[in-house]
Amino acid sequence: MASLSVFIAVLVLLACTSAYAEVEYALFEKWIAEYNIDLQLEKPDKLWPVWKENAEFVFHQNSLGLSYKLALNEFTHLTPKDRTGGSKIMVSPDTSPANFHGIGPLPPSVNWRNKGGVTPVENQGQCGTTAAFATVDSVASFGFVETGQLKMPSVEEYIDCCLNGSCDGSVFSVMGFDCIAKMGGLACEPDYPMNGNHTCKSNEVRPCVVIKGGSQVMPKGDEMALAAALVKQPIAVGIDASHLSFQMYSSGIYYEPSCSSVKLDHAVLLVGYGTENGDDYWLIKNSWGSSWGIDGYMMMSRNKNNNCGIATAAIFPTN
Incomplete structure (x- = not known):
């Protein structure tokens, strides 16, 4: 999880730059590797839209100072x-x-x-x-x-x-x-x-x-x-x-x-x-x-x- 945390910090720094999308997709690739996603069954182009939306939700919620924190996990590519x-x-x-x-x-x-x-x-x-x-x-x-x-x-x-x-x-x-x-x-x-x-x-x-x-x-x-x-x-x-x-x-x-x-x-x-x-x-x-x-x-x-x-x-x- 340490590698994901580092990338999240980078995303926050680059959120207003043109490099944001590139770094966000790099985080997506890190997530695929971290959770051993079977690309024979789960194609990246199918996973990416929901994963991106959920990841951005996590970043936004964590910026609000709520009583709890969210994180990317093995369910980031799924809807509730x-x-x-x-x-x-x-x-x-x-x-x-x-x-x-x-x-x-x-x-x-x-x-x-x-x-x-x-x-x-x-x-x-x-x-x-x-x-x-x-x-x-x-x-x-x-x-x-x-x-x-x-x-x-x-x-x-x-x-x-x-x-x-x-x-x-x-x-x-x-x-x-x-x-x-x-x-x-x-x-x-x-x-x-x-x-x-x-x-x-x-x-x-x-x-x-x-x-x-x-x-x-x-x-x-x-x-x-x-x-x-x-x-x-x-x-x-x-x-x-x-x-x-x-x-x-x-x-x-x-x-x-x-x-x-x-x-x-x-x-x-x-x-x-x-x-x-x-x-x-x-x-x-x-x-x-x-x-x-x-x-x-x-x-x-x-x-x-x-x-x-x-x-x-x-x-x-x-x-």
């Missing part, structure tokens, strides 16, 4: 719709949302990653079922809370056996957790790896993370209740990730005034909260690989009217 696939996140109705009010004062911060209760960041690649990754991540963290041991349950088993092998669509569902409970839990990833066959083989493996109960849905839009629940365990949440600012996020506390709190298109694992320089934030784990954001994580605005809908669709497993 290309990245998310236009998914819609929904939580199936629950008549009795969790009640976490009146449980006493909350700690000033929570970070399940620092406690060792969060599995490593994965890259969902072409799999559009972001809710599957968030659901399985929540199961892994629930297992840690229950036993003190962190294991990596199989996303493939969940897709094969609870989503009928479909890698499309993103629905948080109490039925999804009920499905896991009926299987007794999920096998570990090494015992049930990603294979693309999408044929359920749960009867051939033993669960390494046991789930006996179902799930609990959080009340919509209640950030205080969400924080109280997060003290107990990490939580799968739906968010609006449809903005280019989210796609190109690099660091800082993300606040997007254009975000919707209703139209959600992505799912992540909520692993912590805190305050930095007087600004409250949520800490989320994404599934776009560790090169995105802060090693695969993002700090999102907290207590700002449910920005990006982080408290709209939240669900966690129970026993």
Whole structure:
């Protein structure tokens, strides 16, 4: 990334000169090399228009002094719709949302990653079922809370056996957790790896993370209740990730005034909260690989009217 940073600095210096376009294309070529873009599949003349527009957006946003920074990354050649696939996140109705009010004062911060209760960041690649990754991540963290041991349950088993092998669509569902409970839990990833066959083989493996109960849905839009629940365990949440600012996020506390709190298109694992320089934030784990954001994580605005809908669709497993 150092080479890209140098070129970005040069672009800023040359922005008003005739050499700008030449240097910008040189940065594009550096990006191709840095991210090992397969030119047999991705032709530069096809990538360049979107990449150029996105790169210029990054430079402009970073000049505004916002609470967060953007950076060129492996998604610079994609539109947000290309990245998310236009998914819609929904939580199936629950008549009795969790009640976490009146449980006493909350700690000033929570970070399940620092406690060792969060599995490593994965890259969902072409799999559009972001809710599957968030659901399985929540199961892994629930297992840690229950036993003190962190294991990596199989996303493939969940897709094969609870989503009928479909890698499309993103629905948080109490039925999804009920499905896991009926299987007794999920096998570990090494015992049930990603294979693309999408044929359920749960009867051939033993669960390494046991789930006996179902799930609990959080009340919509209640950030205080969400924080109280997060003290107990990490939580799968739906968010609006449809903005280019989210796609190109690099660091800082993300606040997007254009975000919707209703139209959600992505799912992540909520692993912590805190305050930095007087600004409250949520800490989320994404599934776009560790090169995105802060090693695969993002700090999102907290207590700002449910920005990006982080408290709209939240669900966690129970026993």
